[in-house]
Amino acid sequence: xxxxxTESIAHPAVEDLELGAVLHxxxxxxxxxxxxxxxxxxxxHTCGSFGLxxxxxxxxxxxxxxxxxxVLTQRQVGTARMNTLRRxxxxxxxxxxxETVLRAxxxxxxxxx
Amino acid sequence: xxxxxTESIAHPAVEDLELGAVLHxxxxxxxxxxxxxxxxxxxxHTCGSFGLxxxxxxxxxxxxxxxxxxVLTQRQVGTARMNTLRRxxxxxxxxxxxETVLRAxxxxxxxxx
Numbered sequence: 457x458x459x460x461x462t463e464s465i466a467h468p469a470v471e472d473l474e475l476g477a478v479l480h481x482x483x484x485x486x487x488x489x490x491x492x493x494x495x496x497x498x499x500x501h502t503c504g505s506f507g508l509x510x511x512x513x514x515x516x517x518x519x520x521x522x523x524x525x526x527v528l529t530q531r532q533v534g535t536a537r538m539n540t541l542r543r544x545x546x547x548x549x550x551x552x553x554x555e556t557v558l559r560a561x562x563x564x565x566x567x568x569x
Numbered sequence: 570x571x572x573x574x575t576e577s578i579a580h581p582a583v584e585d586l587e588l589g590a591v592l593h594x595x596x597x598x599x600x601x602x603x604x605x606x607x608x609x610x611x612x613x614h615t616c617g618s619f620g621l622x623x624x625x626x627x628x629x630x631x632x633x634x635x636x637x638x639x640v641l642t643q644r645q646v647g648t649a650r651m652n653t654l655r656r657x658x659x660x661x662x663x664x665x666x667x668e669t670v671l672r673a674x675x676x677x678x679x680x681x682x
Contacts, residue, residue, distance in 0.1 A: 479670070
């Protein structure tokens with residue numbers, strides 16, 4: 457695998473966000489857990505900080521799906537990839553959707569440490 | 570293929586509706602179109618009445634995904650299968666979700682005749 461650079465991390469523009477892709481991204485329990493954790497905390501988080509019960513490659517895949525749907529932003533900081541929820545973009549494009557989904561989400565326990 | 574009977578059409582109970590399954594069901598553009606049409610009209614609709622740009626078997630598949638996720642009810646009337654949105658069940662389980670998704674859905678043009 458080649459090293460990731462900031463340039464290789466593509467994000468869709470706000471106006472290109474698609475409802476179907478966002479709903480699909482949110483339809484997986486692990487991805488929903490990631491989004492809930494990002495929503496309930498400020499700032500950036502690395503993939504490893506979520507304490508998810510999945511392998512690293514599965515975790516990477518989930519973050520990729522979320523990024524490509526426009527749910528979160530990823531940026532490279534040294535060897536880590538930092539993740540931030542695109543809350544304002546989602547709210548602008550699909551008003552109330554993120555909030556409604558998070559309210560409907562089960563549990564909301566912290567995902568690990 | 571065997572004939573479908575009313576007994577063979579299973580629907581999840583309200584308390585068994587899962588957010589992930591509902592979001593997945595709504596994440597497909599054709600299924601979203603079906604749900605929008607059901608939401609904006611009263612009563613039952615047959616699969617054929619939606620004028621969807623898909624084959625009959627694809628149409629049948631989409632309705633099955635929607636039914637199994639708990640988004641709609643299907644009942645057999647003679648040789649036709651009538652579809653009704655489970656609006657109250659969805660609202661009870663995931664308040665505001667259906668409304669928010671439909672508001673965010675593109676177009677909302679009538680799907681055919």
